[in-house]
Amino acid sequence: MRAILTIACASVVFAAGAQAQEALKRCQQIKEDGERLKCYDGLAASPSATENPTETNDPSDAAWEVRDEKSPLDDSPLFTASLRSSDGKASLVMRCKDRKTEVAVTKWGFVKCG
Template identity: 30%
Template sequence: MKQVLLASVMLLVSHPALAKNSAESEIAACAAQRGSLERLQCYDDLAEALNLNGPQTAEVTGVEGNTGKWDIREKINPIDDSKTVVLALEAETGQNRWGNKVGLVIRCQSNKTEMYIVWNDYLGNDGTYDNEVKYVLTRIGDAKSETEKWGLSTDSKATFTPGSPIPRLKKMVKSDSFVAQTTPYNESPVTAVFNISGLEAALSPVMKTCGWSL
């Protein structure tokens, strides 16, 4: 089953820096609308899609220790006052055919920890209609690489780690690098290399909110 998430939109909300190019293209498309009413509606729809007409994320400060290049943000759900914490990291190398870099996201939402990779490209489906998945090869530090079936987002542009990501995260905090590779639909493989140093400290607000520890 696909994860119910529009990955590109979630990335814009959680980490504006990662989505700069995507946002610019969306704004340009609205600006190209000929009629003023159509243009205004386009901007309104874009703001709603990016969740810019509701509560915004705030950068988390005061995290103890070195958090490396991780961007840490949080927001409050106005319905139940629950907190969502999002960590985001841009790949050192690895980008889609338009030059947009791959992003790694870890979050605690509704007391559930998730980890996913935003490839910013249509990935296609390596599974079946009822079980849409994508093969992703990963390597943590100098450990042996492995290929697994990751879940797909609703727009087929992001892959979710299979099962709970917590065991994987506990391995990742002991390393400074994480590599992921997949093959978008009808394209060559894309390999993303992440400098994950500082992850142990960056995970603190996620662990606190979701109630687990290393």
């Protein structure tokens, strides 16, 4: 279970790093100094990881469905985050329930065996 959680978290971190690298490369390709500076300023002005993620306007964040609730039985926290694949055939679900972290990957459709 820990290995699955580690792999899921690492994939999210590496994906975010790759997006940041792509944004820097786009800025580097701009020839005009003023426009290139505006591009870098835009990257620096984007929300950091320490800010509230619900305040971001990045369209890639809109794909995450996040629920932060409390259990009606004992008021313990229940946090769920899910991300559906771009083709809609699979999803990644991570949740914290009863002080345990759970990760699941689901795939819709027929899986051929044999």
